[in-house]
Amino acid sequence: MSDDIYSGLEQLGRDTPQPQSPEEARLERVPNPQSDVDYCVRFTAPEFTSLCPMTGQPDFAHLVIDYLPGEWLVESKSLKLYLTSFRNHGAFHEDCTISIARRLTSLLAPKWLRIGGYWYPRGGIPIDVFYQTGPAPGGVWIPETGVAPYRGRG
Amino acid sequence: MSDDIYSGLEQLGRDTPQPQSPEEARLERVPNPQSDVDYCVRFTAPEFTSLCPMTGQPDFAHLVIDYLPGEWLVESKSLKLYLTSFRNHGAFHEDCTISIARRLTSLLAPKWLRIGGYWYPRGGIPIDVFYQTGPAPGGVWIPETGVAPYRGRG
Amino acid sequence: MSDDIYSGLEQLGRDTPQPQSPEEARLERVPNPQSDVDYCVRFTAPEFTSLCPMTGQPDFAHLVIDYLPGEWLVESKSLKLYLTSFRNHGAFHEDCTISIARRLTSLLAPKWLRIGGYWYPRGGIPIDVFYQTGPAPGGVWIPETGVAPYRGRG
Amino acid sequence: MSDDIYSGLEQLGRDTPQPQSPEEARLERVPNPQSDVDYCVRFTAPEFTSLCPMTGQPDFAHLVIDYLPGEWLVESKSLKLYLTSFRNHGAFHEDCTISIARRLTSLLAPKWLRIGGYWYPRGGIPIDVFYQTGPAPGGVWIPETGVAPYRGRG
Amino acid sequence: MSDDIYSGLEQLGRDTPQPQSPEEARLERVPNPQSDVDYCVRFTAPEFTSLCPMTGQPDFAHLVIDYLPGEWLVESKSLKLYLTSFRNHGAFHEDCTISIARRLTSLLAPKWLRIGGYWYPRGGIPIDVFYQTGPAPGGVWIPETGVAPYRGRG
Amino acid sequence: MSDDIYSGLEQLGRDTPQPQSPEEARLERVPNPQSDVDYCVRFTAPEFTSLCPMTGQPDFAHLVIDYLPGEWLVESKSLKLYLTSFRNHGAFHEDCTISIARRLTSLLAPKWLRIGGYWYPRGGIPIDVFYQTGPAPGGVWIPETGVAPYRGRG
Amino acid sequence: MSDDIYSGLEQLGRDTPQPQSPEEARLERVPNPQSDVDYCVRFTAPEFTSLCPMTGQPDFAHLVIDYLPGEWLVESKSLKLYLTSFRNHGAFHEDCTISIARRLTSLLAPKWLRIGGYWYPRGGIPIDVFYQTGPAPGGVWIPETGVAPYRGRG
Amino acid sequence: MSDDIYSGLEQLGRDTPQPQSPEEARLERVPNPQSDVDYCVRFTAPEFTSLCPMTGQPDFAHLVIDYLPGEWLVESKSLKLYLTSFRNHGAFHEDCTISIARRLTSLLAPKWLRIGGYWYPRGGIPIDVFYQTGPAPGGVWIPETGVAPYRGRG
Amino acid sequence: MSDDIYSGLEQLGRDTPQPQSPEEARLERVPNPQSDVDYCVRFTAPEFTSLCPMTGQPDFAHLVIDYLPGEWLVESKSLKLYLTSFRNHGAFHEDCTISIARRLTSLLAPKWLRIGGYWYPRGGIPIDVFYQTGPAPGGVWIPETGVAPYRGRG
Amino acid sequence: MSDDIYSGLEQLGRDTPQPQSPEEARLERVPNPQSDVDYCVRFTAPEFTSLCPMTGQPDFAHLVIDYLPGEWLVESKSLKLYLTSFRNHGAFHEDCTISIARRLTSLLAPKWLRIGGYWYPRGGIPIDVFYQTGPAPGGVWIPETGVAPYRGRG
Ligand SMILES: [Ca+2]
Ligand SMILES: [Ca+2]
Ligand SMILES: [Ca+2]
Ligand SMILES: [Ca+2]
Ligand SMILES: [Ca+2]
Ligand SMILES: [Ca+2]
């Protein structure tokens, strides 16, 4: 049973206050109980929101994060709190998307990681940002995200 | 054969210059060859564009026009030229949509007419405008437009 | 067994030459074997094509025909040959759609009939034509056609 | 517990041979355990198949059956066997669809029943048959079937 | 602020054990803070599961519950626990769907309620169950559920 | 030209600070330039977010607002700022949805208004809230919102 | 006829009690009657459910299993019982998905196997787990699963 | 004109009786009129049906066959009759799918062939079978089949 | 400005009679104004129709043509007239699809060309034909056509 | 914080007049704040419009631009103004699409860039143009655009 791997966690199953910024957020990790095989974990966050650093207006994105865990898994409640912590944080689309990738990469030392940021349109022209840490290792299954393209109206 | 009904037209099958404003555009009509029955004609214009009167920036809309012809049909090439004539014309979403309905109603005296203007989002929140001249006459088939709602991303 | 109702047919199960015009086409009917109940029959013809009477260029339409049979059913092979006979026939969208309805109504004396003609775009703006013989009788099930609206690109 | 209502059944939970014709099939009914309220039951049979009585070639249909039970429910395994019994039976589209409705109506004396038969295309033009026993009683929820229309290719 | 209306609740925000049967489950209600207007609340439970009372095999359903609150709202966490309590409970499709409606109706005395149970196919033919307490009151907005019909394969 | 109707506005085309709460937000209105006809205006806000008053966690919704303007139109930039002002405001789903309707109704005195709040799932079971001020006036075109139902996975 | 390969099976065609845990479940195998060619078999289990080991709450997943059989095929009824045995078993998403892959790999010694676990969202962020035993052998057809991405609302 | 290549055919354009088993069916071939280029031909058979050899119950599949013709094309009417001949034939999913591939391969000696069998669900878990004769030759266009995955309900 | 490249054209902007056969059609070419880069041009012809050489009945296809221009572009009006010229021409599916590819290849000497012919079903089983002149040159973007697979009904 | 990189911009956050031609438009660039990693940025412009140089009629396209930034990012407001500047500019489909790619490539010196131009149909046959600067660098994530193919009607 893999319960013990969660014994050091400080947020799971507790009444955790919402962190107010990415810096304040405590991303936690647990040992990967299946670390002897290569597999891919995908998180989909359809509710990501941050602020524009120029105007203070809210920005929204649909994020898809794929990674191949090495020794560590990200603990999912802490990931949720971390992503939510951008709510009142100012960041550009490109910086924001890629800094999430960097933070996760730094914490987890994954075999591979990628992030897709599908931002809501501003001025009619949406921006998508796609990043991965390098070529995907051979022989691992990493499906397309299948996110529908933006189509305007009609 | 219904060819003769088009004999008075001035734009169909000719090299017609693009009108530069709605006022300049010549909307033409032809006698309805099936005026003894009630039926509905739908035009779909996925390429409508006008200018914002405040900022001069282009606006875009997907328009659907349904009408029940009385004595007259709108000639479709002149309709296309008329719609295209808004290209460099300033008009708000509500005004623009409804003024097209008024112009067609005035020209055609249809038994009934409606227009749906599905405008592209500005600031993340699209506006749709729906207008009809009154309750649809009973016993006529007027299908829903089926235009998909705006969904943002993801 | 309802086989006998087809005994007078001249085209079904035979090597029938393709009629060259709607006038030449032989629309056939058979007695309605379920004439004591009201029900709706829908034909979908996604391959309809005719010619533009002004330019001779081909036009295309997706047709949906709904009717409530009275004493007669249309024989489906003869219907197909009739629809195919428009292939080299010149007719405007409105005329073409509604004349099919008239021919069927005349042959079948149905309790009710409607036709939807969803024409391919010319000049970027498609025309749809919707006609029915009158209000649908109450208490009969006539589903929406569900044909997807035209959307341009993207 | 409503188990007892099934005590007289002869096919449920037994090794039942496949009936070879609709006549041979034993449609069974059980008392409606909720007969004091009006509700709608929908069966969807995407695998219906019969034979053309003229040519012996197989026909296929997607069937949707809605009914408002009165004193009786149809037993679902016997319904499946009944529908399957058309496999080697010759019947035209209209007859076949409506005779299923008649058989069920006769057995169940439902408050209301309808059937939609969505037949696969032959010669490029599919036929749909829609029947109901009369107007639906007021105040009962009977959703649209939502079956997608035939679209040809592309 | 409407916080006080939740002050009597015993499950919300607490560590509540999963009830082992519908009887054991504590459905809770709170005063409707907007009881002076008519509105509709929709719950969608795509993860409902129960057991077949004949075979003990699991059944699955996608449930949609619409109701017009009167004096009471259902507390959503207790609803979730109630629905989850069917996990090891034996019940037929019709009974199960309608008994949920009865329990909610008894607790909430809503102005109106309906439930749609879309059950996964067994033997290739899925059953849907649709129930409402009576005609919907006029002038209230109750959209279609829009659940896609079952289509088999391909 | 309808420019003058905007002459009293204080936020449009200016550098407006983001209001920090719904109370602080300045919803503005402009005279309806087409007040002699009945038509429907639809706003879609796919990026709405507020906080849970119990836990402080963010909630998300896709909102659709339809109204029939009387003497007044809502100014769209002020509507956007108003909706954005819920970002750090605690409100339950039902309260939040309906209070937006009340605020708009109070400001605009529309002939009719409705709102649909499609909230993201919490605990696997999403809540939708549907409200309208009363029966829609006859003879006005108010299309279905067409928002796709929640389906879980797969 | 390939019937004989099933002669040693103990569950197929019998009244088999539902196993109460994965350990108790008897996964069975049969000789691969087509073992001289490489082909892929796909199972789709849209009804998988287990319990969260921390909270005891039910989790749900849509599973897709692809494998290239070597000497053995998995017997499909025993597979269904095995998957159902997770119903009251506590397991994390990653462990659960991958342990199914391991059990099948151990039993079948397939040439290749992969599993996709598409888990229902908890906290708004669903997790997908993708695993395969290694690179797919060249020259075998293994289509994409085509499972639609999670999209939230609207 | 390529008419002559069909001169030896015995079924095309004739009144051919339906074969009663795969063995009885006459699959015919014609010379490939474009044998100097490599191209792919796809047949889609959404109406395939056979019998379960254990229970005699009907099974259904949606088949997609892709092949690169060498010297021979399969004659399409004979292919249809061959596929239809499985109607009363008992065969397991894997055997059935792959034996069709073997028969076509033996007749046609294609440069390459693959078959996808998408079987309707039994017991909630559909099986798909994918087979190809070997790696596809380089430089030939063989699109994905695009068949939608099974999704259960809702 | 690239206008001059069209100076030798005989059909563009003129009143061109519809050619009555592919042989009669004048496919025209213009110099590629961007011949120093590799790019792909896609034409989609959803309205292609020809005749069956055996029966004279009309066939329909949705065609997608991709090519990498070398020194020449195909002039699009002449392409349209060429494709339309098959209207009364007898040709089998395979011959027809591939002969279009050959004619274009011969005229344009493209770096690469492919054609997809998605034919409407006859006898319930549609045929698709896929051809390309050889492996696509590396480093050029040639997206999938994304044409939806045939699905029958339901 | 990356604010400083925008300090030299002349259009962002200012009242910028709409440029009247591509030549007049000021495309601006900012230093790439994440230039030490390879990532892909996608812009989607569903509202592109230009004029036909032969007839002066408006053309419409849905554009998707993907690029791998090197030292520079394109400033998105200036990109929008640049694309809008084609509104009254005459250009052929191929020229227009590729000249946008050239202008961006010249300004940004990206590691790689591609553009897809999905043009609205004229004469029933839409043209798509696909271009990239060369093979995509290995190990970077560049998803398919997923733009739906053109389908005509029905
Ligand atoms: Ca559009
Ligand atoms: Ca409707
Ligand atoms: Ca989203
Ligand atoms: Ca578009
Ligand atoms: Ca409807
Ligand atoms: Ca088509």
Ligand SMILES: [Ca+2]
């Ligand atoms: Ca509706």
Ligand SMILES: [Ca+2]
């Ligand atoms: Ca199918």
Ligand SMILES: [Ca+2]
């Ligand atoms: Ca599912």
Ligand SMILES: [Ca+2]
């Ligand atoms: Ca793919």
Ligand SMILES: [Ca+2]
């Ligand atoms: Ca949304």
Ligand SMILES: [Ca+2]
């Ligand atoms: Ca693909």
Ligand SMILES: [Ca+2]
């Ligand atoms: Ca579901």
Ligand SMILES: [Ca+2]
């Ligand atoms: Ca089907």
Ligand SMILES: [Ca+2]
């Ligand atoms: Ca792909």
Ligand SMILES: [Ca+2]
């Ligand atoms: Ca079509």
